[in-house]
Amino acid sequence: MTGKNDNARLIDVELDETIGQSTPDIEHERAVAIFDLIEENSFSPVGDTDGGPYRLRLSLVEKRLIFTITRESGELVATHILSLSPLRKTVKDYFLICESYYAAIRSATPSRIEAIDMGRRGLHNEGSQTLMNRLDGKIEIDFDTARRLFTLVCVLHWRG
Structure with missing residues (x-):
């Protein structure tokens, strides 16, 4: 990649105060998800x-996820509102x-753990594809x- 495409990336993700604070464990998971992203x-x-790099601010308003995208300088690029309803069942x-996976780790056979993990990854892929589809025409992202x-959307919903 060269030129403008090198900057087609996020350099910062911020969770708006509408997301709310949670337990220290969940806050840690949120921080890890943001770091990975x-x-x-x-x-x-x-x-x-004009290209990026971009900053992303996430807010939750009436069961909608709001993506506020700015340039590194803070200049507003776009705001997108995404209903979370299509993701609710998958999440x-x-x-x-x-929960089944973490319970299985303590007592199940390796083959059972592997089967549950495959299902877990499959659901994660399904949710990721749904998210990609919902952002189609708004934000270009790759599957990773x-x-x-x-993952971040899931952590935002995790109540502990």
Whole structure:
């Protein structure tokens, strides 16, 4: 990659106060999810001819996830509002299978753990694809970035 495409990425992700604070464990998971997302991503608002890098501020308003995208300088690039309804079932199922996975680690056979983990990864991929589809025409992201964003969406919903 050369030129403008090198800057088609996030350099900062901030959670708005509408997200709220949670337990120290969940705050740690949120921080890890943000770190992973910033560490490696491909992120480009559709129609932005000036290029990034970008800062992303996430807010939650009435069960909608608001993406406020700015340049490194703080100049507003775009704001997108994404209903979380299409992700609700996948996130719920993902949490259920994660609980099964963590319970299995303590007592199940390796083959059972592997089977549950495959299901867990499958649901994660499904949620990531749904997120990519919902952002289509708004923000260009690759699948790995969609996976990291889906992880962050899950952590935002995790109540501990």
